[in-house]
Amino acid sequence: MAKGDRTKAGGGGTAPPEPEFVQLLTPDGERVAHPDYTVDFTDEEYRGLYRDLVIVRKLDAEATALQRQGELGIWASLLGQEAAQVGSGRALREQDMAFPTYREHGVLYCRGIDPIMPLGLFRGVNQGGWDPNAFKFNMYTIVIGAQTLHATGYAMGITKDGRVGGGDGEAVIAYFGDGASSQGDVNEAFVWASVFNAPIVFFCQNNQYAISEPIERQTRVPLYQRAAGFGFPGLRVDGNDVLASYAVTRAALDAARQGQGPSLIEAYTYRMGAHTTSDDPTRYRIASELDAWQAKDPIKRVRAFLDKQQLADEAFFAEVDAQAQREATHLRERVLSMPNPHPEQLFDNVYPHGSPLLDAERAEFADYLASFEGSAN
Amino acid sequence: MADTTYREAIREAIREAMRRDERVFLMGEDVGPYGGAFGVSLGLLEEFGPERIRDTPLSESAFVGAGIGAALGGMRPIVEVMTVNFSLLALDQIINNAATLLHMSGGQFAVPLVIRMTTGAGRQLAAQHSHSLEGWYAHIPGLRILAPATVADARGMLWPALRCPDPVLIFEYGGLYNASGELDGGAAVDIDTAAVRRPGSDVTIIGYGGTLSTSLTAADRLADDGIDAEVVDLRTLRPLDDATLLDSVRRTHRAVIVDEGWRSGSLSAEISARITEQAFYDLDAPVARVCSAEVPIPYARHMEQAALPQPAGVVAAVRAALGRSDG
Numbered sequence: 136m137a138k139g140d141r142t143k144a145g146g147g148g149t150a151p152p153e154p155e156f157v158q159l160l161t162p163d164g165e166r167v168a169h170p171d172y173t174v175d176f177t178d179e180e181y182r183g184l185y186r187d188l189v190i191v192r193k194l195d196a197e198a199t200a201l202q203r204q205g206e207l208g209i210w211a212s213l214l215g216q217e218a219a220q221v222g223s224g225r226a227l228r229e230q231d232m233a234f235p236t237y238r239e240h241g242v243l244y245c246r247g248i249d250p251i252m253p254l255g256l257f258r259g260v261n262q263g264g265w266d267p268n269a270f271k272f273n274m275y276t277i278v279i280g281a282q283t284l285h286a287t288g289y290a291m292g293i294t295k296d297g298r299v300g301g302g303d304g305e306a307v308i309a310y311f312g313d314g315a316s317s318q319g320d321v322n323e324a325f326v327w328a329s330v331f332n333a334p335i336v337f338f339c340q341n342n343q344y345a346i347s348e349p350i351e352r353q354t355r356v357p358l359y360q361r362a363a364g365f366g367f368p369g370l371r372v373d374g375n376d377v378l379a380s381y382a383v384t385r386a387a388l389d390a391a392r393q394g395q396g397p398s399l400i401e402a403y404t405y406r407m408g409a410h411t412t413s414d415d416p417t418r419y420r421i422a423s424e425l426d427a428w429q430a431k432d433p434i435k436r437v438r439a440f441l442d443k444q445q446l447a448d449e450a451f452f453a454e455v456d457a458q459a460q461r462e463a464t465h466l467r468e469r470v471l472s473m474p475n476p477h478p479e480q481l482f483d484n485v486y487p488h489g490s491p492l493l494d495a496e497r498a499e500f501a502d503y504l505a506s507f508e509g510s511a512n
Numbered sequence: 513m514a515d516t517t518y519r520e521a522i523r524e525a526i527r528e529a530m531r532r533d534e535r536v537f538l539m540g541e542d543v544g545p546y547g548g549a550f551g552v553s554l555g556l557l558e559e560f561g562p563e564r565i566r567d568t569p570l571s572e573s574a575f576v577g578a579g580i581g582a583a584l585g586g587m588r589p590i591v592e593v594m595t596v597n598f599s600l601l602a603l604d605q606i607i608n609n610a611a612t613l614l615h616m617s618g619g620q621f622a623v624p625l626v627i628r629m630t631t632g633a634g635r636q637l638a639a640q641h642s643h644s645l646e647g648w649y650a651h652i653p654g655l656r657i658l659a660p661a662t663v664a665d666a667r668g669m670l671w672p673a674l675r676c677p678d679p680v681l682i683f684e685y686g687g688l689y690n691a692s693g694e695l696d697g698g699a700a701v702d703i704d705t706a707a708v709r710r711p712g713s714d715v716t717i718i719g720y721g722g723t724l725s726t727s728l729t730a731a732d733r734l735a736d737d738g739i740d741a742e743v744v745d746l747r748t749l750r751p752l753d754d755a756t757l758l759d760s761v762r763r764t765h766r767a768v769i770v771d772e773g774w775r776s777g778s779l780s781a782e783i784s785a786r787i788t789e790q791a792f793y794d795l796d797a798p799v800a801r802v803c804s805a806e807v808p809i810p811y812a813r814h815m816e817q818a819a820l821p822q823p824a825g826v827v828a829a830v831r832a833a834l835g836r837s838d839g
Contacts, residue, residue, distance in 0.1 A: 208636045208811065259636070259812030277640045278597075279570060317569035319601070345570050347546030353569050419545045481815040485807050492776060493806050500805075500818070 156371040156403050159378040162431045164439025172382040178446045184377050185437045185447070186455050187221045191241040192434060193459035194250050197466055198240075198257075202412045206470060207257045211238045215375075215407030218433030219340050221245060222380025223402070227308060230271070230298075231388055234286035234309045237275040238340075242310065246272040250462075251469050260473045262484075280318035283309045283337065287324045290333035290391075299334050304392030307335040308384070314345025316361070317353045325365040325399075334391035336384065337362075337399045340374060342406035347419040359401035367397045374402030375433040405431075478504065518660075519689040521667035522552050522628075524698060526590060529674055530560050533588055536674060539566035539575055540592030549594045550630055550689050572601035576627060580610050580679075583625040588674050593629040595637075596645045596683065610679035611654030622677035626670065631659075631683040632722045632772055633820055639808035642816075644772040646683040646721070647779030650750040656680045657749040658703055661724035663693035665747060668701035676703065683749075685722040703748055706756040712742035715766040715830050718757065718783060720746035723770040723821055730770075730826035741830060749779060757783065758791050765796040766833045770821050775803040797833040802826050 157172050176184070195213050202210040213220060220241025227233060227245070235242055240253055248265045253275065255261045267273045276282035286309035298305045315321050316339060328335050341358055343350050354361070362369025372383045380402055387398045405428040409416050441447040482497040516524070529536045537560075538553060544567035547554030557565040568575045572593060579591040593599045599606065610623045633642035650657045656678040660666040666684070673680040680703075709724060710731050719727035724745045731741040744760050746752065761767045767787050771780040784799040805819040831837075 208813075259810075259815075277638065314570040317571045317574075319571065319573050345541070346549070347542045347544070348567050348570075352567055418547070475814065476812060478815055478818050481805060481807055481810045481819050490806070496805050 156373045157379045157383050158373040158376050159382060160373075160376045160436050160440055162375070162436050164436045164441075164443055166378075166440060166444075169379070169382075172379065172386065174378045174382050176378075181437075181441060181444075181446055182451065184221060184225065184381075185434070185441055186458070187225070187241075187245065188217045188377060188434045188437060189455050190459045190462055191217050191221060191244050193463045194244070194466055195240055197463040198254055199408070199412065201254070201467065201470055202257070207254060207412075208259055209411050209413060210257055211411045212408040213238050213240050215405045215428065215433070216340055216342055216402075217241055218377035218437075219338075219374035219380050219402035219404050222377040222382075223308065223310075223338055223384040223400075226381045226384035226388060227271070228306075228388065228392075230303070230305045231392075232271045232273070232286075232289060232305070232307045234273045234282040234289070234307065235275055236279075236282065236310050236312065236315075237277055238312075239275070239310050243272060246270045248272060250466060254466065254470050255473060258470060258473060260476060280311055280315035280321040280324075283311055283315070283321045283324035284327075286335055287328045287331075287333055290328065290335040290397075291331050293334055294331070299392060299394045301393065302389075304394070305334065306388040306391040307333075308338050308388065309335060310338050310340065312345065313339065313341040313343065313350050313353055313358060314348065315339075316358055317345075325362070325367075325397075328397040329366045332394070332396040334394070335397045336387040336391055337397065338384065338402065339399065340402045340404055342374075342404050344406055344410065344416075344420070346410045346414060347416075349420075357401065359399055362399035367399065369399035369401065371401045371403055374404030375428075375431050375436070377433060377437060404433075515692050516663055516667075516695045517690055517692045518663050518666045518684075519550065519552055521663045521695060521698070522670070522684060523554065523556065525667050525670035526553065526556060527559065528698070529588075529590070529671055530556070530564060532671075533674070535586065535588040536590065537564040537566060537582075537587065538590045538592060539568050539579065541568060541570055541575075541594055543567060543592050548592060550684075550686065552628075552684075552689075553592070572598050573605055576602035576605040577609065579625045579627070580605060580613070580623055583623045583679075584613075584621055589625055590670075590674070591625065591627045593627060595641050595686075596629045596631040597640050597643055599627070599629055599645075606649070606655070606679070606681070607652050611652050614654065614677075623679045624674070624677050625679045626673045626682060627679070628682045628684060630686045632685045632687055633804070633809045633816060634687045634722070636811060636813050636816060637686075638811035642809035644721075644804070646681070646749055647771065647773040647782075649681055650752075650779050650782075652750075654679065655750060656703070657683070659683045659685070659721040659747065659749055661685065661688070661719070661721050661745050661747070663691070663695050664698075665701055667695055667698045669703055671700045672703045683721060687722050688725075691725075704751075704753065706747050706753040707745045708742060708756065708760065709745045710741070710743040712740040712764065714740045714764060715742070715768060715833055716757075716760040716764045717741050717743045717768050717770060717826060717830065718746065719743065719770040720749065722772055726821055726823055726826060727770050729823040730830065733823060733827050734830055737831075739830060739834065739836075746783075752783070752786070754786055754790065757787065761787055761791050762794045765794055766830075767795070768800045768802065768826060768829045768833060770802045770826055772804050772821060774806050775801050776806060778803065797835070800829040800833050802829050
C-alpha cells in the first residue's frame with residue numbers, strides 16, 4: 136500500500152532540474168526510497184504487476200499487427216506507457232471512476248474489461264461494448280482533452296451525492312496527454328476542479344509527443360508545475376516506473392476521496408511507437424532518442440527487480456510469456472471471428488426513441504437492402 | 513500540362529503565396545517537420561523556415577484567434593485546422609470574432625485571414641473526424657466559404673482568398689488529396705462563381721467538393737441510359753452564385769442537389785429554397801436532394817459507405833425527377 140504526504144508533493148517553487156520525479160524503481164531494477172512515497176507489495180503482487188505489464192504490451196502488439204493486416208481500421212498503441220497505465224490503473228479502488236483517452240488499453244485491462252472491447256471498437260464492429268458503470272471505466276474519448284471536463288463534472292457529482300470522505304469515498308481519474316494540456320477544455324477543467332474542490336486526479340501521461348510535436352511546443356515549464364497556478368498540488372512521477380506510478384496515484388486518489396480536492400500527476404514517459412497506425416514517427420524524431428528510452432523500458436526494470444530480489448525465476452518469466460502469447464492468440468482468433476454489424480444498424484443510437492426523418496431513412500434503406508434478397512439465388 | 517495531385521496543388525499554392533507576399537505565413541498543428549496531418553505542407557518548413565511555417569500548441573481557439581490578431585496587424589495568415597470537426601473548438605473565434613469584426617468596428621477592421629481545413633468522410637475516421645460542416649459555416653454572414661473540388665481550384669483559390677478582405681474558410685475534401693488532374697500553369701481562379709463541369713439538357717445535378725465526382729460519375733451512368741445531365745460545381749458556398757444555378761435549372765427544368773452534409777437545416781435546403789423561390793415555374797419536377805443519412809458518420813466501412821451520397825443514389829434521384837421508374 137502506498138502512503139504519501141501530498142503537501143510536499145511538487146507544486147510551486149523553482150523548477151527542479153529534469154528529470155526530477157518520484158521514482159521507486161530505477162531503470163536497472165534497483166528499489167530506491169522516496170521520502171513521501173513507497174509501496175509495500177507482497178511478492179505475489181510484485182509478480183502480478185509484471186504479469187500485467189507483459190500481457191498489456193503483448194495484446195497491444197497483437198492489435199498493431201491486426202491493424203497492419205487490415206483487420207482493424209486504426210490502432211493507437213500504448214507501447215512504452217505500460218507502467219504509467221498499469222501503475223495508475225491498479226491504484227484505482229473499485230469505486231473509483233476512470234475517464235480514458237483512446238490509448239488507455241492498459242488501464243482498461245486493469246479494470247477487468249475484456250481486452251477484445253477496444254478491438255471491436257477499432258474494427259468497427261461496435262462502439263466499444265463495455266458498460267462504463269459496471270467497470271467504472273468510461274468510453275474512450277477521441278477528441279483531445281474533452282474527457283477532462285466530463286470527469287470534472289462527474290467528480291462534482293460525487294461531492295454532491297455525499298460520496299466523498301473516508302476510505303470508502305469515491306474519486307475520479309482523468310487521463311490525458313501532453314498535447315491535451317494546451318487545450319482550453321483541459322485548462323477549464325483545472326479551474327472547475329479547483330474552485331469546486333472536486334475529488335479528481337488529473338493523470339497526464341507526458342509521452343513527449345503530440346503526433347509530431349515535441350513537448351517543447353506545448354510548455355516551457357514542467358507540466359506538473361501548472362497545477363500550482365490553478366491552486367492544487369502537482370507532481371511528476373517516473374511514468375516508466377510502475378511502482379512509483381502506483382504509489383503517487385493511490386495517494387492522490389485517496390486524498391481526493393477524503394475531500395482534499397484535485398491534483399495533477401505528470402507521468403513522465405515516452406511513446407515508443409507511433410501516435411497511431413496512421414503515423415510514421417521516423418518523420419520527426421531520431422532513432423537515438425528511442426534507443427535512450429528503450430534503456431528505461433518499463434518492463435525490463437521490473438524483471439530485473441524480480442530477478443535481483445529473487446522474487447521470480449526463469450520458469451516464472453517463461454510462464455508469463457506463454458500466458459501473454461496464449462491471450463494474444465485468443466484475442467486474434469476472436470477478432471477475426473467478429474461478425475460485421477448489420478448495415479441497418481447505422482441508424483441505431485442517434486435518438487433513443489427514433490426520430491421522424493431518421494425512421495423514414497431507415498425504412499427506405501431496409502427496402503433497398505430487401506431489394507437484393509433473392510438476387511443471390 | 514502536368515499531372516498533379518490535389519494535395520500538391522494546395523502545397524504549390526501555399527508556396528507561391530509565401531514567395532509572392534512576405535506577409536503570408538502558415539500555422540497549425542503538425543504543419544512543420546511532419547508536413548501537416550494530411551501531408552499538404554511537406555517540405556515547406558525546409559524552404560521557408562520555422563517563422564513562416566509554424567507548429568503551434570494544440571489549441572484550436574488560440575491558433576485561429578492568433579490568426580485574427582495577425583491579420584489585424586497586417587499579416588496574411590493561413591491557419592490550418594486539422595479537420596472541420598476540430599474547428600468546433602475555435603467556433604467563437606471564427607463566428608463571433610472573425611466574421612463580425614468588420615461590423616463591430618464600424619468598418620475599420622477587415623480580417624484577411626484564410627483558414628484551411630479538411631472536411632468529409634469516406635476514410636473510416638469515425639464520427640468525430642468525418643463530418644461535413646461547411647454548409648453550417650455558409651450560414652454565417654461575414655465569412656466567405658470555398659470548396660475546391662478540382663486540382664485547378666485547389667491550386668488557384670488560395671491566392672484570391674488571401675487577397676480577399678474577408679475571413680475565408682477553404683474546405684479541402686479529404687478524399688481528394690490523392691486525386692490527380694492536369695494543371696495548366698496554376699493561374700488564380702475566381703472565387704465568386706459556380707462552374708458548369710458538364711453541360712447537359714435534361715437535369716441539373718448540383719454538387720461541390722467531394723460530391724462533384726459523385727455527380728459526374730452519376731452523369732456518366734445516366735448518359736448510358738440516354739439521359740443528358742448537366743453538372744454544376746458550386747465552388748463557393750457563400751456567397752452562392754445564384755445566377756449560374758438558376759440559369760442551368762431554367763434550361764433543364766429539373767434539379768438534384770448532392771451534398772455530403774445532412775439535409776436538415778442544410779446548404780442543400782438553402783439551394784433548394786432559392787431554386788423554388790426564383791425558378792419555381794421553370795421546374796418540371798420537385799427539387800430533389802441526395803445527402804448523408806441523418807446519423808453521425810459511422811466508422812465501419814460498409815455502414816459509412818451506406819451513409820454517404822453515392823452515384824447510385826444520384827442516378828435514382830435523377831430518374832425519379834424524370835419520371836422514369838427504376839428497374
